Every structure is written in C-alpha cells, then in structure tokens.
Amino acid sequence: MKFSVVITTYNRLDLLKRAINSAFSQTVECEIVIADDCSSDGTSEYVNNFKEQLPPRQQQRLIYFCNSVNSGHAATVNAGISLAQGEWIKFLDDDDYLAPNCLEEMLCAIAMRESAVICSCIASQVNELSAEVSRTPVLGPGSAFYIPQADIHYGMLLERLPFGTPVQVACTREAFLKSGGWDIKLTGCDDIDSWIRIAQFGDAIFLNQCLAYRTIWSGGYDQKIFLQKRLNTNILMKEKIYALVDEQYRSDIPAFDDIRNYLKLHWAIVALKQKKIKNFLKLADTSVLSLTAWRLLLASALARRGNLHTRNLRKIVLIE
Template identity: 65%
Template sequence: MAQIKFSIAITTYNRLSLLKRAIDSAFAQTVRCEVVVADDCSSDETEEYIRSLGSSIVYHRNQSNMGHAATMNAAVNAASGDWIKPMDDDDYLAPNCIEEMTRALALRPQAVICSTQAAQVDLKQVEISRTRKTGPGKVFYIPQEDIHYGMLMEMVPFGTPIQVAFSRDAFLKSGAWDTKLDVCDDIDSWIRIAQFGDAIFINQCLAYRTIWPGGYNQKSTLEKRLDINILMKDKIYTLVSEKHRKIVPKVHVIQSYLKLHWALVALKEKKFLIVLKLCLPSVFSLGAWQLLAAAILSRKPQYYSLQKQMYTNIWIMAKLYATIGNEYRYSMPDFQNFRAYLRLRCSWNACKQGKFISAMKIAFPSVLSMPAWKLLVKSALLAQQTKKPLIRKLVLID
C-alpha cells in the first residue's frame, strides 16, 4: 500500500463555500495523499483562501477561464502522484476512500482505472440515492479485453469523476481530457484510459456527489446530451475486443436505445415535443426496447438479486459464446436468442419465488422471442431426461 502515491485533484470555479468542504474531505483521508487544486480563474475569494493554506496544497490557477476539461488536465499536470483521484468542487469523499482504493489496487497492479459506489446528496448532504453495485463481492476486477464490451452493454458503468481514480501514466498515454467536450469529458477519458490495463470496482460507498441546479450536468440540453451519449457509444464500439464482436448489438440498435432512454427523460420533464422527436423511428426497434428494459430493470434495487444472477449468467454465456470456433457457428442460435432465453429462465425462477411482477418485467420483451422459448423448452426436456444438471457449477475465474 505504501508504494502507491495518490494525488487528489480538485477542479474549481467560483464556488468557494463548496470547495472548502471538498478540501476538508481530502485532508481528512486516513492515508496521506497530495492535494491539488486547479482554479479556472475564479473571480471570488478562492485564490486568497487557497494561498492562506500554504504548502499543504499544490495550487494552479488558469490565466483565463478555460473550461472543466482543461482545468482537470492542469490539475493532473501539477500532481506528482502515481494515481489521480479527480474531484469537482461540489463533491466530497468519505475519509477512507483513498485507503480502500489503495488496498484494492495493491491486489491488482495491472489496473489503470478504479471506480467505487457513490451517494447522491442534496446541498444539505441528505442522501437522495446511491449508485448501484457492479458485479460480485466487495472488490473485483475486469480484464482489459472485457472492459469496453461491458461499457457498451452498460454492465460496467464507471460513473462520474467523484467515483473514479486513474493511473497518471495511463491518463497521459490516453491524451488527457478532450477540451472540445463540455459534456461527458470524463466518460470519454475513461474509455481511452481503459485501453491500457484492467479495471477495479469497489462495491462500497466512498464518495458523495451533490445534485443541485448549479451542477455541470444541468447546463446542457437533452438533445445535446443525447448526441454526446451516441458519440461515446460509437467510440466504445470501435474498441470492443474481437472476441466480443460477434455478440454485440448493431450500432443502429444501440443508437435507437439511447434515443428511447432520453425520450423517457424528456417525458419525465414533460417536454413532449422532444419525446416525439426522439422516439421516431426508434420506437419500432425491438432490439432497442430490449436494451432499454434491461437497463431499467438493472437500476431497480428490489430486483437486484435476480438481476445480478441473470447478468452473471449472461456474462458467462458471452464468454463461452466468444470461444466457439467458426465451424460450429452456423448450427448455433444467435447470441441475442441465448440472452433472451436466460431472461425467460430468470423470469421463471422469479415466478417460483412468488415474485410475479418482477417475473413479468424481467421477461419483457424476451417473451416475444420464439427462439428463446424453443431453447427454454429444450433445456427443460434435457434436464428432465438426465435427472441432473448438465453443469454442476460455474466459477468466474476473473
């Protein structure tokens, strides 16, 4: 643990009262780490306050207002740590955040990016919600060749800067944050950093993100956020490992899914013209509806245990499917049908537990897939004939 040096890199602009809380949380860490503040040329009393703290903080001030991405790049350049923990000035850390990240990284030196759970809070620090758990156990890693497939299918969401830490070397190799982006500049960076090593996820709430009207994510229109999301998915798609290429949805299906997602966001905000604009023609894509249903259900905590088992099974099936030789491909169903079959089987398990609403939500829209029903019937008949499971136990090596 002592061999990994962390720098906490805080970006700020005219939010001194919130910045003080962020700095206090950095100083309160249970392991020593460097604290860097990059100031995007604030016009309030930020500079005077930071300079009053003396040498306890590394301070950089932009000569002009350059934007969020450029300020984060300046913070990383000013830092000396092996690993960078980025922060926006309106967020803050749990006292043991860096300690837990350091402990996890010591177990997987090949990692270049690490993410943790975060609580979303209001300005009074009252918890509103919490990001979902990802994968099994308290800490686990994902090999580099599987990261972009997981990101594309939204199985491995890294989250916002307050959740993530990254290797400084990998950050510099990736080309730093794109200053042309004012939305998703962080996600764009995670995509590129993940080319250089493994990813670690910590299923423990170690960070706090403030949700308020002044947040950076509140400044862009829905249409712009959709366009950037599509751009991010296109970038991820090009980086998916060859072993997953044959099982990923088509690009146009993923784009249609994103349009349906943002149409729902617009519906919640009662922007009905935008809903109509985004829905057509995506509303007619069955594949897009399947991706949307999977995404919605995975975010419902009451379905988590069932969803966790189902997505673990899908993940295993994807790995197995990717290893099958081309000479056998012609005789096998498409992977989409395998995935629909697994959803039906999970839905049946929910029925046996008396969770009928969960069963219906998990089954839709896979219940419309005839090949999935054929696979379900075949597996049931085969299990009845053998009187024992075909596979006793599956162990995820990684």
C-alpha cells in the same frame, strides 16, 4: 504508491471548502492539487490563506494552480494533473466530496492488481443539504472486482460496467497521460470519453463500497446541457466504445443502430419525465418501433437498480 487528489473548481468557494476538507480527512496521506478555472469569488485568497495556516509539512501536500483565463472544465482537469506527482490520480469536482476511507480502500484493492489502471466505486447521490437521495448500484456480489482489459469496453457498451462520474473514479497518472488527457472540445461526457481511452492501457477495479458523494443540484454542470446535445454526445461515446469492444464479444453485441435507438428512447423518456413533450416527440421518432431498443432499455434500467449481474464479465473477487 502515492495518490494525488485533483480538485477542479470554478466560482464555488463554499462547496470547494467541503471538497478540500474531505481530501485532507483521508485516512492515508495524499497530495492535494486544486485546479482553479480563473474563479472570481475569492477562491485564490481562501486557498492561499488556508495553506499558510497549515503546518510546514502539510503545506507541501497542497498545490494551488489558477488558469489565467477561464478555460473550461476539461482543460482545468488537464492542468491539475500536469502538476500532480502521485502515481494515481483521484478526480474530484468542487461540488462533490469523498468518504474518509476512500483512498485507503482503493489502495488496498489496487495493491492486489498491479495491472489495473482505473478504479471506480459506488457513489451516494446527495442533495444540497448532503442528504442521500439515491445510490449507484452494487456490481454483483463481493467487495471488489477486477475486470480484465479485454472485458472492459464490452461491459461499458452494455452498461454492465458503470465507471461513473469523476468523484467515483481514480486512474494511474501514466495511463491518463498516454490517453491524451481530457478532450477540451467536448461539451459533456468528457469524463466518460477519458475512461474509454484510459481503459485501453490496462485492467479495471470496481469497489462495491460507497466511498464518494456526488451532489445533485441545479448548479451542476450536467444540468446546463440540452437534452438533444446530451443524446448526441451519448451516441458519440457509444460509437467510440463500440469500436474498442474486444473481438471475442463481437458476436454478442447488438447492431449499432439498435444502440442508437436505445439511447433515443432513454432521452425521450427523460424528456417525458420533465414534461417536455416537443422534445419527447423529437427524440423518440422511429426508435419506439425497435424491439431491441426496448430490450436494451429494460436491461439498462435493471442494471441501474442492481438487479442484473454482469454476465460474461470475467470478474475476480479481490476483497471479501
């Protein structure tokens, strides 16, 4: 089995260096593909010079590709994966980085469940100085869990199964290609959209280990998307997940109008925290009257804090 770490970058050379170092520092050997969205900050010169200084055998591990024009994040992900040779793809944005044992731990879990097509882990949220400010929650007891394909979309819909951002996730190259790759038309949630489609082709694994580091900063892509746009995209993602929930769970899930109201409440509260009162009033509207939406909001908050177990998911402990 072989991993390819696909690093996407655009004009963030200083951060990219950290991401590259984290890929080369893995305790198991991997291929490293750097997909550059036409940077103009010297990224090309740096990477090519970096590669020349590597021993010949190590040079073969590093592939660099640069778009001829700026094409966007999703298109750059697709371009990088088209060049990767690994059976499994580990996603990595330039402002994030991996723990040295990330791939090793994923390989151990994957080896025990050959039916898995997607794997995720806990991530540490760090600031620009790499100091931890928060951490994604543990998913129940144990070290790692296998989630049958039939359970995945139910877990995603009710936010009991948070695959998370690219730095947390790996998938098989085969499932990625079958799913059609990342949707270049989406602005935001292109990663979640991909996980939704990949999960149609096999089972999932979640590792209760912190193996990834996500930088939270003003330059992050998600910080540049307006709240209303983020709400609309979230609703679209939930609609896609809702349609794929296995029949056995249909009687357990709320009506989609309640899910829509829950999302409105969530983003309204985000607007309130940001002291954007006009946005709060616009986003909240009549959703504040939905008791089901408030219950979903509370359940989601508890899940994010690790206080709510993944009830009804047939988890199997893989590693103790």
